[in-house]
Amino acid sequence: MSTMKRGNTVDFATVRAKVPLTWFFEHMLGASEPTLRSQGTLRYNVCPNPDCGLASKASTKCSVSRDRWNCFACGKKGDVVEAAMHHWGTSLKDAALRLIGADEEVLCSYKAPVAPPKVDRDDAVLHKVIAQLVDAQRDVATGAIEYLASRGIDPKLTREAVRRKLLVTLPEDPEACKEHLLGVCGRDALATAGLWRHDAKAPAAAFRPLMFVSYGMTSVEFRLMRKPKPGDIKSLRYGAIAPFVWINECQDRVMIVEGAIDLLSALQMGTKRSLIGVPGCENWREEWFTKLAGRDVLDGLDGDGPGVQASEKLRPVLEGKGAKYHRYLHPHGAVDLNDELMLRRQNRH
Numbered sequence: 107m108s109t110m111k112r113g114n115t116v117d118f119a120t121v122r123a124k125v126p127l128t129w130f131f132e133h134m135l136g137a138s139e140p141t142l143r144s145q146g147t148l149r150y151n152v153c154p155n156p157d158c159g160l161a162s163k164a165s166t167k168c169s170v171s172r173d174r175w176n177c178f179a180c181g182k183k184g185d186v187v188e189a190a191m192h193h194w195g196t197s198l199k200d201a202a203l204r205l206i207g208a209d210e211e212v213l214c215s216y217k218a219p220v221a222p223p224k225v226d227r228d229d230a231v232l233h234k235v236i237a238q239l240v241d242a243q244r245d246v247a248t249g250a251i252e253y254l255a256s257r258g259i260d261p262k263l264t265r266e267a268v269r270r271k272l273l274v275t276l277p278e279d280p281e282a283c284k285e286h287l288l289g290v291c292g293r294d295a296l297a298t299a300g301l302w303r304h305d306a307k308a309p310a311a312a313f314r315p316l317m318f319v320s321y322g323m324t325s326v327e328f329r330l331m332r333k334p335k336p337g338d339i340k341s342l343r344y345g346a347i348a349p350f351v352w353i354n355e356c357q358d359r360v361m362i363v364e365g366a367i368d369l370l371s372a373l374q375m376g377t378k379r380s381l382i383g384v385p386g387c388e389n390w391r392e393e394w395f396t397k398l399a400g401r402d403v404l405d406g407l408d409g410d411g412p413g414v415q416a417s418e419k420l421r422p423v424l425e426g427k428g429a430k431y432h433r434y435l436h437p438h439g440a441v442d443l444n445d446e447l448m449l450r451r452q453n454r455h
């Protein structure tokens with residue numbers, strides 16, 4: 107240990123080199139594995155800040171790239187020493203000393219997960235690819251209608267979502283979907299748009315045939331058309347973060363919801379409010395809400411821990427823009443709007 111310590115100080119660079127950050131996440135914070143591996147970064151559902159802690163398996167709130175972590179839920183970030191400091195509630199120096207004491211053998215046998223390489227994406231090409239896929243929409247796929255019906259969404263609403271270019275239904279069979287993507291956009295454009303990794307046999311989107319398109323067609327989300335199995339990544343997003351939007355009968359009354367399925371669920375339950383679907387409860391930008399001054403805004407983010415936490419941040423932003431804020435109260439047994447829709451359907455039968 108004497109080589110690590112210089113007098114009374116600890117060499118943090120030595121600690122960083124010895125203790126991989128992902129090891130700390132997986133062995134100390136109890137994350138079993140990354141919940142998402144995307145280009146150049148890994149995501150975990152746990153945060154070193156004990157007040158933020160472990161979220162559901164679907165959460166990807168904390169990113170780890172190389173030796174830095176960054177939590178999108180609480181805003182804390184740092185290196186492995188700062189992670190240990192938060193987790194153990196010690197000083198930075200004590201955290202470093204404790205990390206240096208970590209078992210060599212355990213560290214040696216640790217295999218760190220790897221993030222796929224970062225590629226240079228071109229957003230202009232992505233926008234073109236999105237527009238081409240929207241234009242290439244023909245008949246609404248039966249599989250999509252059936253899948254969304256299983257989530258409580260009527261075929262009529264699914265067709266309307268397609269007509270409004272919120273939804274594109276791609277071929278359900280991965281091979282046919284790959285051919286469709288290739289035929290419509292071409293391989294080079296798919297690669298430059300970031301949709302096709304150079305080492306992959308097919309674009310990941312080919313396995314996720316429900317394509318939800320953001321307002322302004324600047325970003326896109328591809329979703330599985332079935333219940334995800336453990337370890338499955340249910341949806342992939344490409345492009346800058348942007349909201350899903352549905353202009354409805356009422357424009358002076360607005361509801362904010364989490365994601366496209368909840369947006370459709372709110373419509374299915376009969377809301378007349380216009381809808382803004384944020385891609386994730388922590389994924390929104392203040393500037394999306396500038397036009398909400400004087401309007402009645404219902405916050406329909408999820409009723410679980412992360413949703414409630416995100417609401418606490420959203421409320422002052424909306425009120426700051428002059429909106430009349432209300433929080434939607436999910437009924438007992440429903441965490442989100444789709445849960446509620448499904449509950450209503452069950453109770454009817």
Ligand SMILES: [Zn+2]
Pocket residue numbers: 153154155158159177178179180181182
């Ligand atoms: Zn956090």
